[in-house]
Amino acid sequence: MREILFKAKRKNWRDLPKEEWWVEGSYHHQTDYYGESCDKHYIIDGTETDMEGYGEHYEIDLETLCQYTGLxxxxxxxxxxxxxxxINTYDYMEPSEDFFGKVVYCEAWACWCIQQPDNEKPIPLCECEGSYQTDRFVEGSTFDNPELFEGE
Incomplete structure (x- = not known):
C-alpha cells in the first residue's frame, strides 16, 4: 500500500531554527472550531500524544504544502x-541521459513529473527511469533553494 504523507513549513517557521521549519505527517484542514468558523491548516505528525490517538499537530504555511511521491x-x-x-540514467552501465527539475504532479497524465527549467512540458518520472539503472538525487526544495531551479 502506498504511503500518503505531506510536509509543510510551520506557520511560524521564520521564528524557528532551520531544523524545526518542516513538519511531516497527515494534512488536516480545519473549518470549524467549537461552532466557530475558522480556516486553519495543520500537519498531524502521527505520534500518539493523548488518549484519542491524535498526533502532535502544527499549524502550517499552506503555500509550502507538499505531498510525498512514494519515491x-x-x-x-x-x-x-x-x-x-x-536523475542520471544508465543503459548497461553507460551514461544515457540526465534530467534535472522540480517535482510536480501532472493531472493530465495522473503521475509525478519533472518540470525542467527550460521546458514548458513536464516529463513523467516513469519516462526518466526507463533505463537499466537510475540514480536519483534530491538537490533541494523550491522553497528553501529557489536559486537551484532558477539558475539552470
Missing amino acids: KDKNGNRIWENDIIS
Whole structure:
C-alpha cells in the first residue's frame, strides 16, 4: 500500500531554527472550531500524544504544502512535490541521459513529473527511469533553494 504523507513549513517557521521549519505527517484542514468558523491548516505528525490517538499537530504555511511521491533518492531521502531533483540514467552501465527539475504532479497524465527549467512540458518520472539503472538525487526544495531551479 502506498504511503500518503505531506510536509509543510510551520506557520511560524521564520521564528524557528532551520531544523524545526518542516513538519511531516497527515494534512488536516480545519473549518470549524467549537461552532466557530475558522480556516486553519495543520500537519498531524502521527505520534500518539493523548488518549484519542491524535498526533502532535502544527499549524502550517499552506503555500509550502507538499505531498510525498512514494519515491526515494539514491541516499534513501524521500522525494516530495516541489523538490528539485537530478536523475542520471544508465543503459548497461553507460551514461544515457540526465534530467534535472522540480517535482510536480501532472493531472493530465495522473503521475509525478519533472518540470525542467527550460521546458514548458513536464516529463513523467516513469519516462526518466526507463533505463537499466537510475540514480536519483534530491538537490533541494523550491522553497528553501529557489536559486537551484532558477539558475539552470
